[in-house]
Amino acid sequence: MNKPNKHKLHPIYITFLLFQVIQGLLPFLLLAQLRGIDWTDLPAYAYGAIVGVPIVLLLFGYMGWRSYSFNLDSDRMIIKRGMLFRDEKTIYYSRIHSVNVEQPLLQRLLKIAQVKIETPGGKTQADGILPALSLKEAYALRDLLRSYEDVKEESKIQSLEAAVPSAPITLNAHSALSASSTDPILAPDEMPQAIRIGGGQLMLAAATTTNFGLVAAFVAGLYSFADDIINQFAPDHFLESMFEDTVTSIPGYVTILAAAGAALLGAWLLSILLYVLKYSGFTVSKTGDQISLSYGLLEKRTHLFHPGKVQAVIVKEGLLRQLLGCAQIELQVLSSDKQQALMLHPFIRRGQLREILGLFLPQFEVNSITQPAPRRALLYYSRWYLVLVTLLSTISIAWLDWSGAWSLLLIPLVYIWRWASWRSAGIHLSPKQLTMRKRYLARSTYMVRRSQIVAMRVKGTPGQRKNHILSLRVYIMGSSLGYGVSCLEASAVGTVWDWYKRKPRANK
Amino acid sequence: MNRSLTKRLHRDYLTVSRISSIITHAVLYAAAIGYLVVAAWQNWTLLPVWIMFALITASLVGFAWLLPAVRYRRFVYELFDDELEIQYGIFYVTHMLVPMVRVQHVELESGPLMRKYDLASVSIVTAATTHRIRGLKQSDAHQLKRRIGILARVELPDE
Numbered sequence: 001m002n003k004p005n006k007h008k009l010h011p012i013y014i015t016f017l018l019f020q021v022i023q024g025l026l027p028f029l030l031l032a033q034l035r036g037i038d039w040t041d042l043p044a045y046a047y048g049a050i051v052g053v054p055i056v057l058l059l060f061g062y063m064g065w066r067s068y069s070f071n072l073d074s075d076r077m078i079i080k081r082g083m084l085f086r087d088e089k090t091i092y093y094s095r096i097h098s099v100n101v102e103q104p105l106l107q108r109l110l111k112i113a114q115v116k117i118e119t120p121g122g123k124t125q126a127d128g129i130l131p132a133l134s135l136k137e138a139y140a141l142r143d144l145l146r147s148y149e150d151v152k153e154e155s156k157i158q159s160l161e162a163a164v165p166s167a168p169i170t171l172n173a174h175s176a177l178s179a180s181s182t183d184p185i186l187a188p189d190e191m192p193q194a195i196r197i198g199g200g201q202l203m204l205a206a207a208t209t210t211n212f213g214l215v216a217a218f219v220a221g222l223y224s225f226a227d228d229i230i231n232q233f234a235p236d237h238f239l240e241s242m243f244e245d246t247v248t249s250i251p252g253y254v255t256i257l258a259a260a261g262a263a264l265l266g267a268w269l270l271s272i273l274l275y276v277l278k279y280s281g282f283t284v285s286k287t288g289d290q291i292s293l294s295y296g297l298l299e300k301r302t303h304l305f306h307p308g309k310v311q312a313v314i315v316k317e318g319l320l321r322q323l324l325g326c327a328q329i330e331l332q333v334l335s336s337d338k339q340q341a342l343m344l345h346p347f348i349r350r351g352q353l354r355e356i357l358g359l360f361l362p363q364f365e366v367n368s369i370t371q372p373a374p375r376r377a378l379l380y381y382s383r384w385y386l387v388l389v390t391l392l393s394t395i396s397i398a399w400l401d402w403s404g405a406w407s408l409l410l411i412p413l414v415y416i417w418r419w420a421s422w423r424s425a426g427i428h429l430s431p432k433q434l435t436m437r438k439r440y441l442a443r444s445t446y447m448v449r450r451s452q453i454v455a456m457r458v459k460g461t462p463g464q465r466k467n468h469i470l471s472l473r474v475y476i477m478g479s480s481l482g483y484g485v486s487c488l489e490a491s492a493v494g495t496v497w498d499w500y501k502r503k504p505r506a507n508k
Numbered sequence: 509m510n511r512s513l514t515k516r517l518h519r520d521y522l523t524v525s526r527i528s529s530i531i532t533h534a535v536l537y538a539a540a541i542g543y544l545v546v547a548a549w550q551n552w553t554l555l556p557v558w559i560m561f562a563l564i565t566a567s568l569v570g571f572a573w574l575l576p577a578v579r580y581r582r583f584v585y586e587l588f589d590d591e592l593e594i595q596y597g598i599f600y601v602t603h604m605l606v607p608m609v610r611v612q613h614v615e616l617e618s619g620p621l622m623r624k625y626d627l628a629s630v631s632i633v634t635a636a637t638t639h640r641i642r643g644l645k646q647s648d649a650h651q652l653k654r655r656i657g658i659l660a661r662v663e664l665p666d667e
Contacts (some may be wrong), residue, residue: 120635454610454636458509459602477635497509502590502607 005072010112013068013132014061018054019106070130072144077117079128091128093148095119097334098305101138105299107131113138113300117145118334120477142304146290194285195356197346202282205328205347206275207268208320279346284360291360293342303342305333311452311476312483313364314341315353315445322443325350329357334478364447367435372426377469377487381425382418389414417441425485427472429496434474438485446483452476456500457484458493465490472496509603513584513595520625521643522580528621529572536564585641587655592632594639610634611660614653618646632656 068081079089100116107114113135117128133141197205280297294302312332321327327350330341345356354366373381389410396404424439434453437445457473464470470493473484540560547554578598585594592611594604611632618628628649629642644652 454606454634455639456605457602458605459597459600461600465601475634475636480636482636494509497603497605500605500607502588 007070007072007137009065009068009130010132010134010137011065012110012112013065014058015110016106016131017061017064018057021053021057023106070128075148077128077145079130089128091117091119093145096145097309098303099142099145100304101142101302103296103300108298108300111135115141120334142302146288146304194283195345197279197282201347202276202279203272204324204326205279206272208318208324208326208347209271209275279343282343282346284344286360291344293344295343303333307361307363309333310361310364311448311478313344313357313361313447314483315447316442317350317444318442321347327353329353331361332476332478363432363449365430365433365435366447367428367430367433369426369435369437370428371489371492373422373485373487374469374489376467377425377489378419378422380464380469380487381422382415385414385418386411422487425487427485427488427492427496429492429499434496434499436472436474436483436485448474448476448483450500453500455482456497457482458497460490470494474500511593513586513593515585515587517580517583517641517643518627518645518648519580520645521627522576524621524625524627524643525576525579526572529576530568533564533568533572536567537561540564587652587659589659592639592656594641604639606632606634606637606639608656608659611656614656614660616649616653 063083064081067083067086070080071078075094076090076092079091081087096117096119098118100118102114102116103112104114110132112132115128115130115133115138117130119127130138130141277297278299279295281300282293282295284291284293286292290304290306292302292304294300310331310333314330314332315327316330317327326347328346329344329348331344332341344360348356357364357366393404393407393410396407398404421439424437424443426437428435432451433447433449435445435447437443453474454477455475457475458470459473460470464487468490469487470490471484471486472488472493473482475482540557543560544554544557546552547557575598579596582598582601583594583596585592590608592604592606592608594606596602596604611634613633615631615633616628617631622628622643626646627643628646629640630644630649630652632639632641641652
């Protein structure tokens with residue numbers, strides 16, 4: 001550090017480029033090894049490359065490190081990088097939505113951390129990324145940014161939040177605690193409030209998650225990898241012939257059922273493992289004004305953000321969890337990881353919801369649904385699904401004769417599913433917050449404050465309109481798809497519309 | 509939702525969208541004719557050609573004649589003091605409400621065909637969504653842009 005406010009990355013950043021290239025080449029090296037390449041008997045130019053390329057990469061890495069620097073001024077930070085193409089980024093502290101300290105695997109192994117600074121407008125990547133800082137520096141920087149942010153908070157609330165008709169967000173939890181019906185807790189400034197998720201609770205959470213998408217991707221990856229390796233040793237079509245051999249020795253139904261069962265079990269165990277790896281050591285705490293989240297076993301992540309930057313609260317109850325009376329709480333915070341909401345709590349009893357929200361996000365209220373989807377909306381919920389599944393059944397009966405008749409079982413199943421969706425749909429409106437509930441498979445409850453809704457959409461076909469049924473969707477920052485519920489009572493949706501509509505200004 | 513919106517797209521936009529749709533279909537026709545020539549030369553069966561012609565013609569009627577007309581009829585909008593309301597949709601009738609304080613910026617764009625008819629599209633961009641009003645006269649579009657620019661800056665007093 002040559003000037004007091006000029007900072008550089010950790011020197012180990014020099015090696016990053018080399019590591020990235022090695023990481024990219026790893027599958028090829030492995031393949032080469034499997035093919036039995038004799039490493040002692042390579043042409044001379046190969047040895048030259050093995051020595052020369054890393055030196056060049058290190059040189060590039062050094063130049064990259066030399067030109068990468070960041071300045072911390074009184075109201076903004078400036079990140080400069082790039083040798084040939086200079087890139088200079090200015091981030092005003094007041095615009096920062098969250099500061100994340102992460103340790104992806106490489107950083108974890110090298111015992112350093114990466115800091116991501118999220119601001120609105122960073123579309124695919126975070127606006128500010130500092131890929132390599134020592135752990136101490138990373139946390140110091142985070143705390144520094146936080147303290148700047150706090151100073152700015154007063155004026156920011158006036159300039160940003162005053163634009164929308166809502167009371168300023170309660171910065172201390174006092175009022176919120178009195179508002180929510182929890183037992184008296186010590187003043188928040190005196191005692192850091194932290195929730196740790198223990199191992200048992202995490203296992204339960206993991207066991208009740210069905211993260212099939214992740215598992216499918218993992219299995220596919222594993223399969224192609226295993227295929228590559230087996231092809232090195234085994235004759236062609238080893239897997240296929242092995243499968244056929246096994247199949248011919250056992251009756252068909254049993255094999256298929258057993259295979260399906262094994263695959264499901266395997267997927268489930270895998271999803272437990274992945275879940276535990278991802279969320280192990282889950283801690284959420286409130287330090288000063290900010291909420292701090294940290295988790296991860298191999299890849300450690302911490303997120304720090306102001307409660308006022310939370311755009312929406314999503315309570316998700318999976319099928320299994322609903323039976324256990326448990327839910328997970330997710331937060332929509334502006335982040336470069338657009339698809340993923342932040343987890344506030346992976347496994348909480350439904351009864352504790354009010355308590356934990358009162359603690360961390362006092363501006364959000366837990367309300368029960370008062371305006372469910374009307375009885376006649378069930379038609380719209382189930383109609384096309386039933387038509388489709390009936391069509392499928394017809395086709396399979398025509399095609400497979402009587403064994404195709406099993407597909408008729410799908411009809412009541414689909415109906416039950418659609419009925420459950422209809423049953424869960426509903427909204428509740430309070431003066432400052434809209435609560436929406438819907439079910440796809442898991443039941444989700446969205447809590448959105450009026451001041452954070454960016455746009456509202458209401459739609460319905462002419463037929464639905466005649467039946468006084470409308471669908472509602474709200475858009476908030478950081479989620480361009482928005483949150484919505486289908487087929488509600490038109491009058492209820494009308495109330496929400498009028499609630500969101502700007503009141504005519506008197507002083508004009 | 510219940511107040512009636514008065515502003516519409518310019519009538520010329522109907523012509524523009526029809527012309528652009530006809531151009532697209534002309535390309536498809538050209539491809540079909542090209543295939544017809546090859547097929548006649550090589551003595552292939554001509555059945556796919558007639559199917560193609562039928563499909564393209566059906567799509568021409570749908571996309572160049574009916575769709576723009578229905579879309580034009582259904583699209584209404586109005587800029588109020590504090591918010592923009594848009595109503596559109598062919599199958600689903602959709603209402604959109606965008607408060608001015610949420611608008612981040614406004615974009616104006618017009619392609620060569622639009623420019624020939626002195627038309628422009630206005631995109632209203634918020635932190636999460638983009639709303640497009642396609643096909644206003646250039647002067648109207650500029651006026652709308654300016655008005656939104658002024659209204660978006662207005663801050664509501666604390667309630």
